[in-house]
Amino acid sequence: MDVQNNNYWKKKLTPEQYKVLREKETETPFSGKYVNNHEDGMYHCAACGAVLFSSGAKFDSGTGWPSFERAENLEHILLRDDNSFNMHRTEVVCKNCGSHLGHLFDDGPTQTGKRYCINSCALDFKGEKTI
Secondary structure, three states: OOOOOHHHHHHHOOHHHHHHHHOOOOOOOOOOOOOOOOOOEEEEEOOOOOEEEEHHHEEOOOOOOOEEOOOOOHHHEEEEEEOHHHOOEEEEEEOOOOOEEEEEEOOOOOOOOOEEEEOHHHEEEEEOOOO
C-alpha cells in the first residue's frame, strides 16, 4: 500500500470516500450508512482495514454522523490540530494509512466527555457474525 500515491487511492476508494479520506471533506449529515447502525461489531478504516471503534462505544449524538466515546485502539488513531475554516478542531486520522476520518470534540454526553465524530464513508463495519 503506497499511502502517498493518489492513483492508488482513486482506484481503491469510491469518489465520495476519496474526497473525505484523502481530501478531508465531510459527508452530508444524516446521509451515511452507519449513522443509525445499532448492530454489534467493529468499525474499521474503509481505506486500510485498521480496527478503529467498537459498537459498544457508539452513541447517538444527533449530529448526523456516527459518534463514539472512545477509540478501540489508540495506536490506530492519530490526532492533529485542525485550524481550517477559522476554527480550532482536533482532526482524527488513521495512523496506518493517513486517511482523514473526522474530528474529536470534548462535548460528549458519556463518561469520557469525548465525541469522535466520524464520517460513515470512512468506516467499514464488520458485525459480530462476520468477525
